[in-house]
Amino acid sequence: MRTNAVSVRSKVLAARETRNAYLFLLPSLIFFVGFVIIPMILCIYTSFFDSTMGKDVKDVFIGFDNYINLFSDKVFLKALANTFLIVVVSVPVVAIFSLWVSAAIYQMNGKLLSIFRVIFYLPVVTGSVAVTVVWKWIFNNYYGVANYLGKATGILDKNINWLGDERFALWCIILILFTTSVGQPIVLYVAALGNVDMSFIEAAQVDGATPFQIFWRIKWANIMPTTLYILVITTINSFQCFALIQLLTSGGPNHSTDTVMYYIYYTAFKLYKYGYGNAMGVVLAIFIGVISAVQFFAARKR
CATH class of the missing domain: 1.10.3720.10 (MetI-like)
Structure with a gap:
């Protein structure tokens, strides 16, 4: 009897821990489903349409035409x-x-x-x-560091518009x-x-x-x-x-x-x-x- 009671208590404890774990995961799971899974499904679905998402323009089903046009x-x-x-x-x-x-x-x-x-x-x-701002300055074709060092070391003869x-x-x-x-x-x-x-x-x-x-x-x-x-x-x-x-x-x-x-x-x-x-x-x-x-x-x- 004691072994059965311990077994039942262990199962209840495991079920409680599982439930609590899912409750902690629920906010992230909602975010993942709402902002990852559903957009992925919509992406695949609308890829078969001539879709502009306009209110006055209805999406037209065109099958695999979008995929065919891609490779041309x-x-x-x-x-x-x-x-x-x-x-x-x-x-x-x-x-x-x-x-x-x-x-x-x-x-x-x-x-x-x-x-x-x-x-x-x-x-x-x-x-x-x-x-990006730092690298844009480095590669600036007028006063960038890349052109300055290139000309100072003799690697470059003139500025390059990188x-x-x-x-x-x-x-x-x-x-x-x-x-x-x-x-x-x-x-x-x-x-x-x-x-x-x-x-x-x-x-x-x-x-x-x-x-x-x-x-x-x-x-x-x-x-x-x-x-x-x-x-x-x-x-x-x-x-x-x-x-x-x-x-x-x-x-x-x-x-x-x-x-x-x-x-x-x-x-x-x-x-x-x-x-x-x-x-x-x-x-x-x-x-x-x-x-x-x-x-x-x-x-x-x-």
Whole structure:
């Protein structure tokens, strides 16, 4: 009888804890459903319509026409190519640089390590507008720091309009995105490297392993979950690059810095083609999902 009473009491306690947990989650769940799930469903639904969201204009069902038109839209294809270039360049560079810096500083004493983490993480917590203003001044074609240093060192003969020249504008965006993306990975890698079991490293040293072998066989293997998270988050952030484009170039010059996110904004909120813009959003979500799945598969195999 006593065992049954304890079992019943445990079930009641578990049910109460579950109920309380859901009550605590309810505000966030309402927000998530209202501002994420429902908009996602509406996005997919309206992507099959010629939708302008106008009161006097009725949405017209056009099936897959928006998706078909996307891949004959030269501006969209250009924006897609720019987006993939940003992802292909920034994701591995951010991951490799962050790992290199973290491996160099994670064994430093507390104060010095904190200083480095603050330096690298500062651009992350600084407002995007403030960061953009600073970089706009750096790349100014008349009095910018980039042109001044280039001419002072003899690299440049004359001023370059960095953000107004098709040859340089997108690479400037990638550089700025890099500086604002390395802070979080460095903090995560420092924490991950600090949690690697030292007994494995000491055993490898006794067996005569080189520093490279210790890093590759022990440290790298132990921080693989962190690497996977960094790759996925950096990939998503790179695909969703928008604020820098909006504040610095507005997609110019000649669509050379257009990204899919910016073109979605321009199409939906400037041209009022919500159905067409939502079709781009669905395509972008599919690309992000596929690439993230490939990263998960590759990391699990590793």
